Amino acid sequence: MLSPESLKKIDREIAKYPPDQKQSASMSALRIAQEERGWLANETIEFVAEYLGMPAIAVYEVASFYNMYDLAPVGAKKIVVCTNLPCALSGGVHAAEYIKKKLGIDFNETTADGLFTLKEGECMGACGDAPVLLVNNHQMCSWMTEEKIDQLLADLKK
Amino acid sequence: MTVQGIILSPDLDGDRTWRIGDYVKRGGYDALKKIIADKIPADQIIGEVKKSALRGRGGAGFPTGLKWSFMPRAFPGAKYLACNSDEGEPGTFKDRDILRYNPHTVIEGMIIAGYAMGCERGYNYIHGEIFEVYERFEEALQEARDAGLLGKNILGSDFSFELYAHHGYGAYICGEETALLESIEGKKGQPRFKPPFPASFGLYGKPTTINNTETFASIPFIIREGGDAFLALGKPNNGGTKLFSVSGHVNKPGNFEIPLGTPFSTLLEMAGGVRGGRKLKAVIPGGSSAPVLPGSVMMDCTMDYDSISKAGSMLGSGAVIVMDESTCMVKALERLSYFYFEESCGQCTPCREGTGWLYRVVHRIENGLGRPDDLDLLNSVTTNIMGRTICALGDAASMPVQSFVKHFGEEFAFHIEHKKCLVPKDVQHEGSKIYVA
Numbered sequence A: 001m002l003s004p005e006s007l008k009k010i011d012r013e014i015a016k017y018p019p020d021q022k023q024s025a026s027m028s029a030l031r032i033a034q035e036e037r038g039w040l041a042n043e044t045i046e047f048v049a050e051y052l053g054m055p056a057i058a059v060y061e062v063a064s065f066y067n068m069y070d071l072a073p074v075g076a077k078k079i080v081v082c083t084n085l086p087c088a089l090s091g092g093v094h095a096a097e098y099i100k101k102k103l104g105i106d107f108n109e110t111t112a113d114g115l116f117t118l119k120e121g122e123c124m125g126a127c128g129d130a131p132v133l134l135v136n137n138h139q140m141c142s143w144m145t146e147e148k149i150d151q152l153l154a155d156l157k158k
Numbered sequence B: 001m002t003v004q005g006i007i008l009s010p011d012l013d014g015d016r017t018w019r020i021g022d023y024v025k026r027g028g029y030d031a032l033k034k035i036i037a038d039k040i041p042a043d044q045i046i047g048e049v050k051k052s053a054l055r056g057r058g059g060a061g062f063p064t065g066l067k068w069s070f071m072p073r074a075f076p077g078a079k080y081l082a083c084n085s086d087e088g089e090p091g092t093f094k095d096r097d098i099l100r101y102n103p104h105t106v107i108e109g110m111i112i113a114g115y116a117m118g119c120e121r122g123y124n125y126i127h128g129e130i131f132e133v134y135e136r137f138e139e140a141l142q143e144a145r146d147a148g149l150l151g152k153n154i155l156g157s158d159f160s161f162e163l164y165a166h167h168g169y170g171a172y173i174c175g176e177e178t179a180l181l182e183s184i185e186g187k188k189g190q191p192r193f194k195p196p197f198p199a200s201f202g203l204y205g206k207p208t209t210i211n212n213t214e215t216f217a218s219i220p221f222i223i224r225e226g227g228d229a230f231l232a233l234g235k236p237n238n239g240g241t242k243l244f245s246v247s248g249h250v251n252k253p254g255n256f257e258i259p260l261g262t263p264f265s266t267l268l269e270m271a272g273g274v275r276g277g278r279k280l281k282a283v284i285p286g287g288s289s290a291p292v293l294p295g296s297v298m299m300d301c302t303m304d305y306d307s308i309s310k311a312g313s314m315l316g317s318g319a320v321i322v323m324d325e326s327t328c329m330v331k332a333l334e335r336l337s338y339f340y341f342e343e344s345c346g347q348c349t350p351c352r353e354g355t356g357w358l359y360r361v362v363h364r365i366e367n368g369l370g371r372p373d374d375l376d377l378l379n380s381v382t383t384n385i386m387g388r389t390i391c392a393l394g395d396a397a398s399m400p401v402q403s404f405v406k407h408f409g410e411e412f413a414f415h416i417e418h419k420k421c422l423v424p425k426d427v428q429h430e431g432s433k434i435y436v437a
Helices: A004-014 A022-037 A042-052 A056-065 A085-089 A092-103 A146-157 B020-025 B030-038 B042-051 B064-069 B094-101 B103-117 B131-146 B177-184 B213-225 B227-233 B264-270 B305-310 B329-343 B349-366 B374-385 B393-407 B409-418 B425-431
Strands: A077-082 A116-121 A133-135 A139-141 B080-085 B121-126 B162-167 B208-212 B241-248 B254-259 B280-284 B319-324
Touching: A004 A022, A004 A042, A022 A042, A022 A056, A022 B162, A042 A056, A077 A092, A085 A092, A085 B241, A085 B319, A085 B329, A092 A116, A092 A146, A133 A146, A139 B131, B020 B103, B020 B131, B030 B103, B030 B213, B042 B064, B042 B103, B042 B213, B042 B227, B064 B103, B064 B208, B080 B103, B080 B177, B080 B213, B094 B103, B094 B131, B094 B213, B094 B241, B103 B121, B103 B131, B103 B162, B103 B208, B103 B213, B121 B131, B121 B177, B131 B162, B177 B208, B208 B213, B213 B227, B241 B264, B254 B264, B264 B319, B329 B349, B329 B393, B329 B409, B349 B374, B349 B393, B349 B409, B374 B393, B374 B409, B393 B409
Parallel strands: A077 A116, B080 B121, B080 B208, B121 B162, B241 B319
Antiparallel strands: A077 A133, A133 A139, B241 B254, B280 B319
């Protein structure tokens, strides 16, 4: 189900916790699984559960509680824009509107070619860098002017 | 960098000086080496932290030395340490800079804390959205292990301490300390009922102490230079420097590390003043959960726990959100209320249902559908949430509502009566355009 590389990464996470507390690695195991599979299907969650010796429902609870896990397919590039108050005061909402216009989609939609999904995010802890976007959960983009958004979208299309 | 402090010290050079070699050159790990070489007793370390008047930097401002003394050191078996780097309180972005520019100061602070409280293992819980910071922290941990500063028999002593990074994945509530522990245990981050407090029943049911990133980052200086030296940087009962994250309508948003007790007007000046020469309208001085204060009140405050508390708000995490005259206060509150509604973990009914009520009522006022008794309704919802939930998120959702209505009530009344904003839409639009310093 998951590649040997992913399993090796998960094993490294398990080793961080006391031997009888393997379930502590559930969050990182789900993250690693999502990196490989793009999103978390029920079978993927069940696989992670079995690997960690946990009931599937316990892992599903984790996957559905934290909002960076995707329980449904998303575009190849998921863009999350922070529109919370500090970002909004420095153009977070404008940046989101600009991306919507450029991609022709609204929040929680995916472009027809399956390339981009756009989401509205909550505080990323980078308010001084507003407007801030997060690409595929891991790449934070700071001070996103319209020009920089154009450049980013062009780069992501490559 | 514009900071002049002991954590983000002037000799840091952004992304280029975070490695262990650079840290050691700055006097890093001297405090730990001194403790090990001189076999300094744990009580003496805790005494020094008490003397420094260091108060928890995560938001509650609880005296750190006192918290450390709650740990039952003689308790047999595992004891744990946790660092709260789950920084998701709107307006707060200081821990991210500490972790990416000076990660070893947090590591050293945690090792010293582990020594003082007899902990065998620690975890640093890092906010989900800052993955690059998490990866760097992992690298810094490996550097410390390779240098014999972490792991078994640190620096040849009989003290052993393991430290790991745990990566969050998007839940504001995990900044609440018991939710954070649940999350490290691989569960939904839902806060626990207290008591028992983590010092007696924490991670995996063992005694645990949780401190904020900036709190740990202050420890090496306190041990190296002494608690008195730290205290002298601030003012009585408010020891040390503090990082303030300034965001919103300023010319130069960013982190500023200044002595506690510095006038707000000085901090505003450091952040380049109000953007576009517009007039200061309101300030949230301690992160989105802290009550908002009118600009004129803030201009008379100094930035420390006591002064901000006297003015009717909280220093909180030190996140200063500046709003100028182009801001519609109803719209600002609407966005914050949506945040708490979205982030309520759903465990306690008053918070789960109440945050939804708060958001929906503020939303309808903002959108011209407010009813004459809506302000009373908001007030009644907040009083039915506050003090009736397991954790402080319910209070955190209520305090903005109460304070916005208290200080800017006429703006809310205008919306309800005239079905539109007091601040013209084009002025709002102009004021919140994409702005990059």
